[in-house]
Amino acid sequence: MTVTLADVAARARVSPATVSRVLNGNYPVAAATRERVLRAVEELDYVLNGTASSLAAATSDLVGVLVHDIADPFFGIMASAAQHAIGEGGSGRAGGEKLAVVCNTGGSPERELTYLTLLQRQRAAAVILMGGGLEDPVHLDATAAKLARMAEAGTRVVLCGRPPVPGDAHTAALVFDNRTGGRLLAEHLLGLGHRRIGYAAGPADRTTTRHRLDGHRQALAAAGVPEGPTTHGPYDRVSGHAAVAELFARDPDLTAIVAANDTVALGVCAALRERGLTIPGDVSVAGFDDLPFSVDAVPALTTVHLPLHGSGTRAGRLAMGTEEPPADGTVPVPCTLVVRDSTAPPRA
Amino acid sequence: MTVTLADVAARARVSPATVSRVLNGNYPVAAATRERVLRAVEELDYVLNGTASSLAAATSDLVGVLVHDIADPFFGIMASAAQHAIGEGGSGRAGGEKLAVVCNTGGSPERELTYLTLLQRQRAAAVILMGGGLEDPVHLDATAAKLARMAEAGTRVVLCGRPPVPGDAHTAALVFDNRTGGRLLAEHLLGLGHRRIGYAAGPADRTTTRHRLDGHRQALAAAGVPEGPTTHGPYDRVSGHAAVAELFARDPDLTAIVAANDTVALGVCAALRERGLTIPGDVSVAGFDDLPFSVDAVPALTTVHLPLHGSGTRAGRLAMGTEEPPADGTVPVPCTLVVRDSTAPPRA
DNA sequence: TCCGGGATAGAAAGCGCTTTCTGTCGGCGA
DNA sequence: TCGCCGACAGAAAGCGCTTTCTATCCCGGA
Numbered sequence: 001m002t003v004t005l006a007d008v009a010a011r012a013r014v015s016p017a018t019v020s021r022v023l024n025g026n027y028p029v030a031a032a033t034r035e036r037v038l039r040a041v042e043e044l045d046y047v048l049n050g051t052a053s054s055l056a057a058a059t060s061d062l063v064g065v066l067v068h069d070i071a072d073p074f075f076g077i078m079a080s081a082a083q084h085a086i087g088e089g090g091s092g093r094a095g096g097e098k099l100a101v102v103c104n105t106g107g108s109p110e111r112e113l114t115y116l117t118l119l120q121r122q123r124a125a126a127v128i129l130m131g132g133g134l135e136d137p138v139h140l141d142a143t144a145a146k147l148a149r150m151a152e153a154g155t156r157v158v159l160c161g162r163p164p165v166p167g168d169a170h171t172a173a174l175v176f177d178n179r180t181g182g183r184l185l186a187e188h189l190l191g192l193g194h195r196r197i198g199y200a201a202g203p204a205d206r207t208t209t210r211h212r213l214d215g216h217r218q219a220l221a222a223a224g225v226p227e228g229p230t231t232h233g234p235y236d237r238v239s240g241h242a243a244v245a246e247l248f249a250r251d252p253d254l255t256a257i258v259a260a261n262d263t264v265a266l267g268v269c270a271a272l273r274e275r276g277l278t279i280p281g282d283v284s285v286a287g288f289d290d291l292p293f294s295v296d297a298v299p300a301l302t303t304v305h306l307p308l309h310g311s312g313t314r315a316g317r318l319a320m321g322t323e324e325p326p327a328d329g330t331v332p333v334p335c336t337l338v339v340r341d342s343t344a345p346p347r348a
Numbered sequence: 349m350t351v352t353l354a355d356v357a358a359r360a361r362v363s364p365a366t367v368s369r370v371l372n373g374n375y376p377v378a379a380a381t382r383e384r385v386l387r388a389v390e391e392l393d394y395v396l397n398g399t400a401s402s403l404a405a406a407t408s409d410l411v412g413v414l415v416h417d418i419a420d421p422f423f424g425i426m427a428s429a430a431q432h433a434i435g436e437g438g439s440g441r442a443g444g445e446k447l448a449v450v451c452n453t454g455g456s457p458e459r460e461l462t463y464l465t466l467l468q469r470q471r472a473a474a475v476i477l478m479g480g481g482l483e484d485p486v487h488l489d490a491t492a493a494k495l496a497r498m499a500e501a502g503t504r505v506v507l508c509g510r511p512p513v514p515g516d517a518h519t520a521a522l523v524f525d526n527r528t529g530g531r532l533l534a535e536h537l538l539g540l541g542h543r544r545i546g547y548a549a550g551p552a553d554r555t556t557t558r559h560r561l562d563g564h565r566q567a568l569a570a571a572g573v574p575e576g577p578t579t580h581g582p583y584d585r586v587s588g589h590a591a592v593a594e595l596f597a598r599d600p601d602l603t604a605i606v607a608a609n610d611t612v613a614l615g616v617c618a619a620l621r622e623r624g625l626t627i628p629g630d631v632s633v634a635g636f637d638d639l640p641f642s643v644d645a646v647p648a649l650t651t652v653h654l655p656l657h658g659s660g661t662r663a664g665r666l667a668m669g670t671e672e673p674p675a676d677g678t679v680p681v682p683c684t685l686v687v688r689d690s691t692a693p694p695r696a
Numbered sequence: 697t698c699c700g701g702g703a704t705a706g707a708a709a710g711c712g713c714t715t716t717c718t719g720t721c722g723g724c725g726a
Numbered sequence: 727t728c729g730c731c732g733a734c735a736g737a738a739a740g741c742g743c744t745t746t747c748t749a750t751c752c753c754g755g756a
Contacts, residue, residue, distance in 0.1 A: 004743085015706045017744080029705085050469030051470065053469075053744075056710080056711050056745080057743080057744055072424070073419060073421065079418055101447070101451065102450045104428050118398070119447070237641075293585075364736090365714080365736060368715085375734090396713085399713090400741090402741095403714090403742065405714055
């Protein structure tokens with residue numbers, strides 16, 4: 001049926017062991033023999049059976065990358081960078097590369113667990129979890145437990161943009177400084193003179209959402225400015241669009257709106273325009289993440305830049321073991337404010 | 349070390365065979381026995397070894413989804429939909445789901461082949477290739493040959509947005525009617541009165557690019573309007589931005605620009621604005637794909653809608669075997685024109 | 697000339713599961 | 727009452743590879 005290693009061995013007139021050694025290259029084989037084997041491989045069009053190989057060697061070439069939503073550029077960029085880093089990062093078993101696979105959890109903890117189990121089944125070499133976790137302690141625990149077990153079994157675990165599990169020594173974590181990001185944005189608006197700032201936040205139960213909000217509130221409190229209205233919704237434009245009505249209902253005199261991220265900001269802008277309001281003339285709008293389209297938005301979005309690409313790359317390297325994590329496993333990732341055209345001093 | 353099926357069997361006081369049967373559920377097992385086994389699984393926290401299972405059963409739960417670039421929403425949306433369809437689509441072996449893995453080829457045929465080999469190694473259950481192929485016959489042949497071999501070995505192959513391989517009976521293909529899309533867009537602009545239309549096209553060597561361009565030219569020819577300047581570049585905003593200077597250099601009197609896709613259109617708009625030109629007052633701009641941000645662009649983009657989500661879902665179903673492909677394996681996907689604010693009659 | 701040892705290659709024992717082939721047992725028709 | 731059959735469970739033979747343990751060969755040094 002399909003060509004097996006034994007067939008290659010027969011054709012090259014060597015033992016299966018030798019073929020395996022040629023393929024894996026971690027044992028001396030005479031040049032002539034190697035040549036013969038490689039020719040046989042070529043002639044028979046042999047493809048190694050990865051499942052058998054993984055089984056026998058008790059390791060695999062699979063690296064899982066779990067994201068909330070691939071279609072969201074935030075994850076797309078990080079995942080893509082990680083996959084690239086993993087592809088580059090030296091050869092896996094059998095002279096091949098690692099297979100970096102990205103899986104969509106849809107932000108659902110159940111799916112996340114399902115995928116983790118699947119990856120665990122495949123004895124994945126590493127797993128990268130991208131994106132904020134849930135605040136819900138039940139799910140947190142379940143996930144943490146599973147990750148701990150996987151780490152124990154030799155799977156490298158990397159968190160990217162998600163807070164580290166307290167007390168877990170096995171996992172490396174890249175943590176975005178969302179709190180500072182939120183603070184910077186608020187300080188920027190306060191500095192421009194805004195005093196009534198609405199906040200179209202992300203889902204209430206995610207760590208990312210809370211951290212950004214925390215920083216925002218911290219800045220307001222420090223300036224002695226009362227907190228404006230806040231809404232919660234998914235990280236999409238519809239959510240931003242819907243937020244506007246709600247925010248204005250709760251404070252008709254808003255002069256600025258901070259959005260959960262750039263995509264939400266786009267929705268906010270659209271809704272403001274529909275109300276006949278200009279940006280930033282009537283209302284200033286700020287986003288988060290500095291996604292690629294933000295610079296082309298009209299007006300170009302003031303936002304908080306997150307080094308998405310770089311973080312994805314580092315996550316990939318950590319997963320490959322190419323880069324060693326710091327002692328405490330946590331790699332802080334700074335956020336920087338990017339001021340563009342969507343924010344300006346309030347009119348009056 | 350790790351818990352194996354034999355451990356579970358011992359604990360449940362049954363044979364390994366029985367445990368396997370309980371787990372796979374394709375053989376009668378007495379309720380009481382099943383119960384006992386499941387309890388043992390639970391108690392020991394047993395996780396099936398997917399590699400062993402795949403090896404023994406000669407199939408796997410892996411479904412590969414190859415895309416040019418996850419970070420591009422075009423692919424993100426399709427991949428995400430496909431992954432969802434695959435997740436839903438009934439249980440894989442061992443009561444689990446299929447593991448849909450998406451891989452970034454970066455549009456490089458070498459990486460595409462590498463990933464295909466990796467997937468072939470893993471004895472993937474199916475492979476979905478998303479995005480236009482290369483025009484280059486050498487690479488086409490290499491890929492086609494590999495796909496044929498995989499299909500022969502039982503892997504289901506689905507092409508999505510890529511023309512079918514002529515004479516290949518094994519693969520199903522969802523083909524976007526890019527030609528009609530290009531034609532519709534051109535006819536729309538011609539109908540508005542435009543006679544000098546520039547085209548910021550995608551990479552010259554991709555089928556998608558050529559098909560869109562073909563349709564565009566066909567419409568111009570039918571109307572007896574001479575073809576305007578054309579540039580080629582990647583599907584990103586920078587490419588669109590750069591195209592503008594080039595297009596105007598070749599025809600300073602352009603009244604409309606068609607972009608390779610919406611992302612490119614964004615770059616075109618930005619460059620036009622930098623030149624002090626208004627859209628659509630001075631120049632009309634049209635995109636392609638109807639990506640989510642197009643409706644929020646300012647002005648909202650006239651574009652060609654591609655049912656990305658639906659196509660991804662269908663591709664997923666075809667890969668799962670949930671949906672049967674038509675006899676000739678080709679599923680045509682229609683494009684529809686979406687007229688928004690970025691196109692208007694030319695000034696004079 | 698003889699021997700120790702480095703360099704290769706082979707034999708064979710698994711890796712952890714699936715599945716075919718055999719039972720075993722209780723019940724039912726004759 | 728006997729025999730047959732269906733329902734269930736176990737034995738054991740792999741699936742295709744890796745890797746340890748051995749064997750062989752040929753070299754240089756004594």
